[in-house]
Amino acid sequence: MIYFLLAVGILALFVIVFGVVGYFKSKRDYSDFVEYTLSKLPVKKADILEMKKAKNQYIVSFMEQGKTATKTFSAGEITILYDLKGSAKPYITFKSLKKDVPFPRVRNWSVKQGLYNVEVHVTEEYMLSI
Structure with missing residues (x-):
């Protein structure tokens, strides 16, 4: 026993x-x-129409494929690059996933739809104005 x-x-x-x-x-x-x-995923580029800052979040409005989109990003989800000079128009680059992609080995694990690798390209003057 x-x-x-x-x-x-x-x-x-x-x-x-x-x-x-x-x-x-x-x-x-x-x-x-x-x-x-x-x-x-391809990298997409869109002009920023409006950008607001609220606490630890950024609210960005931009034109994507002829439609105005407004997204809210936390400070960790977005990268802000101060690489524009003069009166250059600010823009956003991102990768967009339209639908969930399931992980084949484990049930209920998937890459969720949404925006990934979000980078906002602005001038320093633009960031001071929001």
């Missing part, structure tokens, strides 16, 4: 260890899948 309990304990330990290792491998594979999916 003691050998049986010992064997069951060792088997349970192996199941737990392989489960944890498999989970972390899946997380790494999912991260690679997200990077691969986003690398296939």
